[in-house]
Amino acid sequence: MKMTKNEKKNMEQNIDQAKLNYMNKRSRKILFIVFLSIALVMTAVISITMGASSVDFQTVLQVIGDVFVRNDAITDIQRDIVFKIRLPRIITAILVGMALSNAGLLMQGIFQNPLVSPYTLGVSNGAAFGASLAIIFGASFSFLNFGEFLIPVFAFGFGVLTMFLVYGVAKVASDSSSTLILAGVAIGYLFSALVSLVKYLSDVKDLPELVFWMMGSLSGVPTVGIIIMLIAITITMILMMWFAWDLNIMSAGEETAVSLGVNYKKVKMMSFGISTLLTAVAVSFTGVIGFIGLVAPHVTKMLIGNDFRYSVPGAALVGALLLLIADTIGRNIIAPTQLPVGIVTSIIGVPFFLYLIVRKRGK
DSSP states (O other): OOOOHHHHHHHHHHHHHHHHHHHHHHHHHHHHHHHHHHHHHHHHHHHHTOSSSOOOHHHHHHHHHHTTSOOTTSOHHHHHIIIIIIHHHHHHHHHHHHHHHHHHHHHHHHHTOTTOOTTTTSHHHHHHHHHHHHHHSGGGGGGGOOGGGHHHHHHHHHHHHHHHHHHHHHHHTTOOHHHHHHHHHHHHHHHHHHHHHHHHHSOGGGHHHHHHHHHOOOTTOOHHHHHHHHHHHHHHHHHHHHTHHHHHHHTTOHHHHHHTTOOHHHHHHHHHHHHHHHHHHHHHHHOOOOSHHHHHHHHHHHHTOSOHHHHHHHHHHHHHHHHHHHHHHHHHTTTTSOOOHHHHHHHHHHHHHHHHHHHHHHO
C-alpha cells in the first residue's frame, strides 16, 4: 500500500523529532556527568583543606607547589598532612565510592530489584569473618608472611569464597535470581554468626580493632591497596561499558534478552563476578561501608536514567561524591575525634532505604 505525500512528510517529521529528542536527552546526560565530575573535583579540593590540623587552602596550594619548586616556608608536618594523610584518604574515598556504587548498579540491574545492594549476597559478611580471623588469631597465621596485608587478604579471600558458596547453592537449587538472593542472605547470616562466635572466643584487648574495622574507615589504606582498587575499578568499568547494550536489554527481563540474542547466563555471571570483585576489594581495605551501593545507583537513575552507557560513569561519580562528603563530615563533625565513615553513611542511607521500601509498596 502506497503512502501519500502527507503521510510521508508526517513520518519524516516524526523521525526527525525522535532524533532531536534522543540527542537532547543524550546531551543532558553528558552534561550531568560533566557536572558530577566538576562537583567531585571541587569537593575533593574542599575536603583536603578541612580537618583537625590547621592546613588551609593556601597552605595546600603551597604544599602542592613545593613538589615543583622548593618552598622553605612549608614544614615537613604540613607535607605529611597533605600527602600522607588527607590526599590518600580522599583518593580512597573516591575509589571505594566508585566500586560500591557500580557494584550496586549492576546488582539492581541484573536482579531487577531496587532494594538489592552489593552486600545482599553476603560478600561483606564473608569478608568480615575473614577479617575477624586475621585480627583475633593473626599470630597463628604469621607463617603466611602477609605482614600488614593479612587482614585485607583474609577479608578478600573470604569475600570471594562467599560468592562461590552462594553461586553453588543457587546452582544446586534452581539457578534463578531469587534463589541467588536468598542464598546470599542465608550465607550472609551464617558468616555474621561466625563473626559473633569469634568475638565471643577472642581476647578482650583484640575486640576494639575488630569493632573499628566493622564500622568502616578510610584511614591507613596502603598505597598498594589504592593501586589495587584503581586497577580493579578501571578493568571492571571497561567491561561494564563494553557490555552496556547487553545490560540495557537484560534490564527488560530474561525472556526479552534471550529473544534478542543476548547470552543472558554469561552476562549475568560476569556481572555477578564484577559486583563481588568490586565489593570484596573495597571491603578488604576499608571495612564494611553500607548504603553507598544502595543509594548511589538510585540517585544516578533519577539524574541520568537507566542507560548503562551513561549510568556506569554516572554512578561511579555519584558514589565517589557521596562517600567523600560522608567521610569529610565524619572527619570534622566532632574534630579532633574522627567518626567512622560507616556510621555516617548508615545515618544518611537508612532514611533513603526506608523511603525506597515505602515507595515500592505503594507501587
